[in-house]
Amino acid sequence: MKNALNWFEIPVHDIERAVACYEALLGAKLKREVFGGMPYSVFPYEPPGVSGALVQDPKRPAGGGTLVYLNADGQLDAILSRVTATGATMLLPKTPIGPDGFIAIVVDTEGNRVGLNSST
Numbered sequence: 001m002k003n004a005l006n007w008f009e010i011p012v013h014d015i016e017r018a019v020a021c022y023e024a025l026l027g028a029k030l031k032r033e034v035f036g037g038m039p040y041s042v043f044p045y046e047p048p049g050v051s052g053a054l055v056q057d058p059k060r061p062a063g064g065g066t067l068v069y070l071n072a073d074g075q076l077d078a079i080l081s082r083v084t085a086t087g088a089t090m091l092l093p094k095t096p097i098g099p100d101g102f103i104a105i106v107v108d109t110e111g112n113r114v115g116l117n118s119s120t
Contacts, residue, residue: 006117007069008052015039015056022054030054036097069103069115076118080104 012018019030019041030041030053038057045051052066060067072079076094083090083106091113092105101119108114 002073003050003071005050005068006071007050007115009055009060009067009069009115010052011060011062011064011067012054012056013062015041015054018054018056064113067105067113067115069117072104072116072118073101074118074120076102076104076116076120079116080106 010018019032022041022043023030026043028044030043033040033042033053038055040053040055042053043051080090080094087109089107090104091107092103094102094104097103101117103118104116106114106116
């Protein structure tokens with residue numbers, strides 16, 4: 001495993017208000033994108049570094065905490081096959097995200113939402 005963390009998302013109610021807040025806090029511009037029909041604003045990073053984004057998605061309520069994506073590269077299917085046995089639950093099954101591979105989201109035994117990311 002190269003990096004434990006691949007990506008993070010901070011859910012927001014108002015993307016423009018949140019972007020203004022973080023740009024002012026960090027003194028840096030966020031890159032605005034639309035991904036899967038949802039507005040994202042990506043934090044600056046230098047490849048191959050890890051980054052994340054503000055995301056406005058009605059399925060991911062703001063105030064529910066940051067969503068981190070753990071590196072599951074090449075192991076996503078195996079990890080997902082163990083979800084139920086660990087006491088975790090599947091929130092989002094393996095889902096293609098285009099050239100960046102696949103994601104899944106689980107809820108751990110403590111109620112935390114955790115994303116998993118794999119290129120395959």
